[in-house]
Amino acid sequence: MDAPNIVIVGAGFAGVEAARGLERALLPGEARITLVSPTDYQLYLPLLPHVAAGILTPQSVAPSLRRLLRRTVLVPGGVVGVDPGAKMCVVRKITGELVDLSYDYLVLTPGSVTRTFDIPGLLNEARGMKTLAQAVYLRDHVIAQLDLAAATLDEEERAARLQFVVVGGGYAGTETAATLQRLTTAAAKRYHPRLDPRLIKWHLVDIAPKLLPELGEKLGTSAMRMLMERGMRISLKTSVASVTEDYVTLTDGRVLPSRTLVWTAGVAASPLVDSLGAETVHGRLLAQPDFRVLGLDGVFALGDAAAVPDLAKGDGSYCVPTAQHAARQGRHAAKNLTALLRGEPMTPYKHKDLGLVVDLGGRDAVSKPLGIDLKGVPAQVVARGYHLYALRTGAARFRTGANWLLKAVAGYDFVRTGFLADRKGTLRDFEHTDVYLTPEEVAARTRY
Numbered sequence: 001m002d003a004p005n006i007v008i009v010g011a012g013f014a015g016v017e018a019a020r021g022l023e024r025a026l027l028p029g030e031a032r033i034t035l036v037s038p039t040d041y042q043l044y045l046p047l048l049p050h051v052a053a054g055i056l057t058p059q060s061v062a063p064s065l066r067r068l069l070r071r072t073v074l075v076p077g078g079v080v081g082v083d084p085g086a087k088m089c090v091v092r093k094i095t096g097e098l099v100d101l102s103y104d105y106l107v108l109t110p111g112s113v114t115r116t117f118d119i120p121g122l123l124n125e126a127r128g129m130k131t132l133a134q135a136v137y138l139r140d141h142v143i144a145q146l147d148l149a150a151a152t153l154d155e156e157e158r159a160a161r162l163q164f165v166v167v168g169g170g171y172a173g174t175e176t177a178a179t180l181q182r183l184t185t186a187a188a189k190r191y192h193p194r195l196d197p198r199l200i201k202w203h204l205v206d207i208a209p210k211l212l213p214e215l216g217e218k219l220g221t222s223a224m225r226m227l228m229e230r231g232m233r234i235s236l237k238t239s240v241a242s243v244t245e246d247y248v249t250l251t252d253g254r255v256l257p258s259r260t261l262v263w264t265a266g267v268a269a270s271p272l273v274d275s276l277g278a279e280t281v282h283g284r285l286l287a288q289p290d291f292r293v294l295g296l297d298g299v300f301a302l303g304d305a306a307a308v309p310d311l312a313k314g315d316g317s318y319c320v321p322t323a324q325h326a327a328r329q330g331r332h333a334a335k336n337l338t339a340l341l342r343g344e345p346m347t348p349y350k351h352k353d354l355g356l357v358v359d360l361g362g363r364d365a366v367s368k369p370l371g372i373d374l375k376g377v378p379a380q381v382v383a384r385g386y387h388l389y390a391l392r393t394g395a396a397r398f399r400t401g402a403n404w405l406l407k408a409v410a411g412y413d414f415v416r417t418g419f420l421a422d423r424k425g426t427l428r429d430f431e432h433t434d435v436y437l438t439p440e441e442v443a444a445r446t447r448y
Helices: 013-025 045-052 132-151 155-161 171-190 217-229 271-275 323-341 377-390 394-410 427-431 439-446
Strands: 005-009 032-037 073-083 088-093 098-102 105-108 112-114 163-167 201-206 233-236 240-243 247-250 255-257 260-263 267-269 284-286 299-301 355-359 365-369
Touching: 005 013, 013 032, 013 323, 045 132, 045 171, 045 377, 073 098, 073 271, 073 439, 088 439, 098 439, 105 323, 112 427, 132 155, 132 171, 132 260, 132 427, 155 163, 155 255, 163 171, 163 255, 171 201, 171 217, 171 260, 171 355, 217 233, 217 365, 271 439, 299 323, 355 377, 365 377, 377 394
Parallel strands: 005 032, 005 105, 032 073, 105 299, 163 201, 163 260, 201 233
Antiparallel strands: 073 088, 088 098, 112 267, 240 247, 247 255, 355 365
């Protein structure tokens, strides 16, 4: 128990890679490693749209932490406050109980939450796509809309249930809209003879002037053309003005009768950042190139919640919050912590992005590996190959590959699980952003 305790907050890409790196580098007894996470798996976020479409089972994108980590102590809960002066975390266990956890070194990788705006009705009506539960719920909800539309004799209700609005023209929104559109079209053709597939309308809305701007104009235009040829309605330079249970009103004045609004308009750093009272950049905790947070002894920050200088670009910008950066930052942080414990110099993080992949379902995809523009089948091969490589366990790779093969051979299944059938499944229901403590509340607990 005399060994220093390294507490890692969050089991995303950065947190799990940091824990795995520390387990490999440190000798038993050199340090204790504690990982605090409300889930016992590492979620592979890029494939959540495939879970929502029923192409992949939830287990395929959620490798067990117990398969990945052998010496790390897992604490089932979330850190809701940090007192850097007392070197203490406040943990809200999955039972709701608050407990204090001391640390010698703190690795903050709490990730991000869905970014929202002060739009009337948004928090009460919008569905998100940030967690595994949200993806499973969204699948149930979309299939339910088809079932209800097929059963009703009210033409207005049918039209509203068959009109789906997705906000966000980045990777999450574009892939979610693309994969779910394929699901609903296949369901109407095969299992709902009373539904005209032409009545099913998918709208992709984004305030930006271009779709998937990170891919560049050429590939972004190609992706937009693929989706529009499939019947997707795309509205750029547009957002949501208000939303009710029955209607979505857009900023261009259109009022869309709809029972489904999926909100994927970006991410914001975890509210945990606010409890530290440290300097931030656009809401993300400012970190040094070696991940240390100035003024906070023993605190490191990386992943989506940290603003880490992007030395590869050298233009004063910060690493974008992507899975690629988070995983590599986690591995580098493990090396730096090991060096710190052994009295060796730490090194700055520097990594050039290897490229981007966007899976639009079927044979439709656009990818940019190592700066090379690809579209169609070659892009799809690259995208799926990258995802299989990035999954962290052999079991997850096998499940994912088998699910893709099964979908190609047998097609879609259209089964509702009944998950949260009596609730709206909105952002309020899943992301729990109201549980975090203020710095004053944390200090009142830890400094007695």
